[in-house]
Amino acid sequence: TQTVSQSDAHVTVFEGDSVELRCNYSYGGSIYLSWYIQHHGHGLQFLLKYYSGNPVVQGVNGFEAEFSKSDSSFHLRKASVHWSDSAVYFCAVSATSGSWQLIFGSGTQLTVMP
Amino acid sequence: NAGVIQTPRHKVTGKGQEATLWCEPISGHSAVFWYRQTIVQGLEFLTYFRNQAPIDDSGMPKERFSAQMPNQSHSTLKIQSTQPQDSAVYLCASSLGQGTGQLYFGEGSKLTVL
Numbered sequence: 001t002q003t004v005s006q007s008d009a010h011v012t013v014f015e016g017d018s019v020e021l022r023c024n025y026s027y028g029g030s031i032y033l034s035w036y037i038q039h040h041g042h043g044l045q046f047l048l049k050y051y052s053g054n055p056v057v058q059g060v061n062g063f064e065a066e067f068s069k070s071d072s073s074f075h076l077r078k079a080s081v082h083w084s085d086s087a088v089y090f091c092a093v094s095a096t097s098g099s100w101q102l103i104f105g106s107g108t109q110l111t112v113m114p
Numbered sequence: 115n116a117g118v119i120q121t122p123r124h125k126v127t128g129k130g131q132e133a134t135l136w137c138e139p140i141s142g143h144s145a146v147f148w149y150r151q152t153i154v155q156g157l158e159f160l161t162y163f164r165n166q167a168p169i170d171d172s173g174m175p176k177e178r179f180s181a182q183m184p185n186q187s188h189s190t191l192k193i194q195s196t197q198p199q200d201s202a203v204y205l206c207a208s209s210l211g212q213g214t215g216q217l218y219f220g221e222g223s224k225l226t227v228l
Contacts, residue, residue, distance in 0.1 A: 102215060
């Protein structure tokens with residue numbers, strides 16, 4: 001059974017701060033890990049994903065995430081946030097074989113203060 | 115590229131009425147997914163199609179919910195005898211055929227059952 005845990009429901013930072021949003025997963029097989037952003041009233045937008053290779057992957061708008069097999073983690077980071085980064089961020093896992101469904105975490109609401 | 119198109123954006127029904135939600139995937143994408151999003155349950159997988167064939171409907175409620183994909187350009191989610199607990203945002207997403215963990219979401223259809 002795949003599970004995704006996002007331990008922080010809310011994170012508040014100031015514009016220009018760095019931020020890390022945490023994601024831990026549980027799955028025994030080969031997986032894809034991904035992050036999505038959802039602005040209020042809209043659908044989800046893909047940010048980045050990891051399958052293999054360099055554990056640090058770069059995404060859009062300055063986001064990056066780092067995979068750690070030992071910690072079963074895939075944390076999202078940004079060095080300097082902008083007010084427009086305020087949104088809900090979802091971590092997701094999907095198997096590389098079998099069903100293609102994505103299992104999402106519960107989301108982290110990021111609020112960037114001016 | 116118009117993205118995934120969902121209609122209607124908002125639908126209000128009375129208890130016991132039927133609701134049909136429409137999704138037009140991105141042209142050339144062979145997989146279509148349906149998710150339900152609520153504050154309490156978060157993002158729940160419902161079902162998905164690959165090349166118009168139903169592949170995994172493990173998340174679909176056994177009663178009153180059905181999904182179809184009669185052609186490659188649209189999919190429908192039908193809810194019969196709607197109940198207040200069906201109130202949610204229903205999200206459609208499509209992806210290329212590789213099952214890479216990258217989905218393209220529509221803006222969602224917000225269903226309110228009075």
